[in-house]
Amino acid sequence: xxxxxxxxxxLYEALINGQAVNEYIFxxxxxxxxxxxxxxxxxxxxxxxxxxxxxxxxxxxxxxxAYIRSYNPDEAQNDAVRKVQGLLLVLGRGVTELGYQFExxxxxxxxxxxxxxxxxxxxxxxxEILSACDLKGSLASNIDKILGKRxxxxxxxxxxWVLSNAGSAFFSELFSGVxxx
Amino acid sequence: xIVSTDKTLIAMIEHKAIFLALIDHIDQxxxxxxxxxxxxxxxxxxxxxxxxxxxxxxxxxxxxLDNLRRADLVIEVDRNRAVFVLAPFVxxxxxHFDRRRLRELSSAQLEDLRRRFQGSLEAxxxxxxxxxxxxFDEQLELLRERVRYTQAKMRDNVSSLQGQAERxxxxxxxxxxxxxxxxxxxSRALEQIDQIYRHHVLPSLQFLNxxxxxxxxxxALTSLRDIATLLHKAGLPHLSQQLRYASASIRAHAKDVEKxxxxxxxxxxxxxxxxxxxxxxxxxxxxxxxxxxxxxxGSLRNNQxxxxxxxxxxxQIFSGxxxxxxxxxxxxxxxxxxxxFEEFLRVRVDQLRQQSSxxxxxxxxxxxxxxxxxxxxxxxxxxxxxxxWSPLGDCDxxxxxxxxxxxxxxxxxxxxxxxEAIKWCMSEKDFTVMPxxxxxxxxxxxxxxxxxxxxLEPAHAS
Numbered sequence: 001x002x003x004x005x006x007x008x009x010x011l012y013e014a015l016i017n018g019q020a021v022n023e024y025i026f027x028x029x030x031x032x033x034x035x036x037x038x039x040x041x042x043x044x045x046x047x048x049x050x051x052x053x054x055x056x057x058x059x060x061x062x063x064x065x066a067y068i069r070s071y072n073p074d075e076a077q078n079d080a081v082r083k084v085q086g087l088l089l090v091l092g093r094g095v096t097e098l099g100y101q102f103e104x105x106x107x108x109x110x111x112x113x114x115x116x117x118x119x120x121x122x123x124x125x126x127x128e129i130l131s132a133c134d135l136k137g138s139l140a141s142n143i144d145k146i147l148g149k150r151x152x153x154x155x156x157x158x159x160x161w162v163l164s165n166a167g168s169a170f171f172s173e174l175f176s177g178v179x180x181x
Numbered sequence: 182x183i184v185s186t187d188k189t190l191i192a193m194i195e196h197k198a199i200f201l202a203l204i205d206h207i208d209q210x211x212x213x214x215x216x217x218x219x220x221x222x223x224x225x226x227x228x229x230x231x232x233x234x235x236x237x238x239x240x241x242x243x244x245x246l247d248n249l250r251r252a253d254l255v256i257e258v259d260r261n262r263a264v265f266v267l268a269p270f271v272x273x274x275x276x277h278f279d280r281r282r283l284r285e286l287s288s289a290q291l292e293d294l295r296r297r298f299q300g301s302l303e304a305x306x307x308x309x310x311x312x313x314x315x316x317f318d319e320q321l322e323l324l325r326e327r328v329r330y331t332q333a334k335m336r337d338n339v340s341s342l343q344g345q346a347e348r349x350x351x352x353x354x355x356x357x358x359x360x361x362x363x364x365x366x367x368s369r370a371l372e373q374i375d376q377i378y379r380h381h382v383l384p385s386l387q388f389l390n391x392x393x394x395x396x397x398x399x400x401a402l403t404s405l406r407d408i409a410t411l412l413h414k415a416g417l418p419h420l421s422q423q424l425r426y427a428s429a430s431i432r433a434h435a436k437d438v439e440k441x442x443x444x445x446x447x448x449x450x451x452x453x454x455x456x457x458x459x460x461x462x463x464x465x466x467x468x469x470x471x472x473x474x475x476x477x478x479g480s481l482r483n484n485q486x487x488x489x490x491x492x493x494x495x496x497q498i499f500s501g502x503x504x505x506x507x508x509x510x511x512x513x514x515x516x517x518x519x520x521x522f523e524e525f526l527r528v529r530v531d532q533l534r535q536q537s538s539x540x541x542x543x544x545x546x547x548x549x550x551x552x553x554x555x556x557x558x559x560x561x562x563x564x565x566x567x568x569x570w571s572p573l574g575d576c577d578x579x580x581x582x583x584x585x586x587x588x589x590x591x592x593x594x595x596x597x598x599x600x601e602a603i604k605w606c607m608s609e610k611d612f613t614v615m616p617x618x619x620x621x622x623x624x625x626x627x628x629x630x631x632x633x634x635x636x637l638e639p640a641h642a643s
């Protein structure tokens with residue numbers, strides 16, 4: 001498959017800005033395959049891996065999403081990981097603790113509303129975690145600023161927050177860890 | 182007022198909603214079947230409010246607890262504890278009106294049924310197998326009763342399981358994820374399904390499996406088969422045949438129960454998965470919370486978790502993810518020739534600058550003696566043409582006047598020659614020039630010379 005120049009540019013724009021490129025994107029009330037991910041996946045070995053390697057990045061393909069990271073091992077555990085994990089755990093714990101099904105977070109037409117976020121952020125333990133992860137401001141604004149901007153979560157037609165492939169992959173990793181142990 | 186049992190029963194059936202609600206309460210409590218009198222009165226009062234006055238009076242008499250007690254439809258009324266107990270057959274009757282309210286057979290009940298068949302086998306083994314023998318006839322009749330009872334109970338059991346499975350799975354399927362109450366109901370429904378699966382469906386399948394190996398005794402259907410064999414050997418093939426048919430009819434329920442098991446299996450897995458998810462998130466959250474609290478020493482400083490703290494191992498799925506450094510969109514234009522040219526200039530000019538900054542060896546031979554001689558010769562020619570020239574009349578523009586002369590007099594004249602000519606003119610001729618503070622331009626051979634106009638003093642003009 002030929003490399004699509006336009007898609008390649010869009011991919012660069014997303015990846016260089018620290019965004020994850022997801023396998024599916026939300027469009028017209030449902031999840032549809034992401035043409036950028038398809039482009040990346042189709043030409044990964046032939047083109048993109050070397051392209052990013054040549055400019056100093058490792059193109060990481062995870063199940064359902066991709067992102068770039070520096071080859072420098074010192075940058076592996078950076079602030080982004082801390083903030084993203086802190087937010088995802090607060091979100092997951094808040095939703096399940098309130099009595100909602102976990103699928104509320106992953107179902108594209110459901111999602112976590114601002115009211116639920118408000119309820120979650122009222123928990124002192126949640127505030128402690130947010131503070132320990134250097135997350136200032138409201139839970140909703142942090143989700144927008146960190147998870148939304150990075151493509152780890154998206155807002156559906158109702159304005160509710162739903163986890164993208166990247167966000168769901170975090171929890172899959174967490175659940176598989178429990179199953180394996 | 183005393184109302185006869187049949188009329189009371191008819192009225193109860195006509196207003197079965199009250200008793201179905203009471204059965205639901207019994208099932209929820211899971212106790213000995215006691216119903217709070219207060220709840221009963223509430224339900225009766227709500228029903229009476231919708232009736233006419235005459236009807237109210239009649240129904241009040243019928244649904245009076247003392248009347249129900251007299252008709253043996255209620256077996257106990259404990260006013261001290263404010264509870265009463267419905268007669269078991271009444272509960273069973275109402276359960277039959279709605280199969281969803283039928284009771285499943287518990288493990289203990291199934292074990293009781295199994296033991297009964299085993300007891301029959303042991304009793305029949307001990308007695309003389311001969312029709313007309315009193316002991317044999319009694320045992321045979323007891324066995325037939327047990328078979329009938331088991332068939333009925335198993336039928337109810339299957340209906341109940343089907344009903345429960347439908348009701349609970351509907352609850353899970355129709356769940357609106359954003360509705361908290363529905364989510365909680367669905368979680369409870371999944372828990373109930375799990376209970377039914379483990380405590381009713383699997384034991385029922387065990388009961389109906391002839392090859393099930395048990396610690397104590399043998400399966401009920403195996404006992405029935407052994408009895409049939411025993412009777413066949415004793416020369417009673419018709420009785421043996423009857424029992425084989427009965428055994429087959431009980432065994433036939435295995436297919437239905439298996440179908441229920443398969444339909445519930447998905448929900449059982451879903452429940453297990455949900456529990457796992459909840460526990461995993463809770464454990465990870467608590468671990469992080471613990472790590473965060475261990476940093477708190479009251480100083481409100483250094484209470485942030487380090488990015489390399491072990492609690493962030495799950496987040497390593499995003500390890501090294503770049504920071505969002507800027508939000509400005511990168512602009513990728515289409516094919517714009519102007520931009521292409523600018524980019525070419527940017528690169529080329531840089532290259533040229535680099536080249537010009539490099540130290541270079543100048544070859545002296547490049548400027549040959551011949552070249553120098555030619556230069557000298559041309560300068561001499563310019564000097565001669567200038568010395569021949571004298572301005573005509575008033576000259577208010579020295580450059581222009583000299584330019585017009587040189588253009589005619591000097592072969593291959595260029596504007597650069599004019600500059601040389603002006604220099605000679607000023608040094609050799611005794612002109613006095615005056616600035617006029619205006620600018621003019623001369624064009625020749627594709628070049629342009631912009632200059633400040635100078636005029637000659639009239640006195641010296643000759």
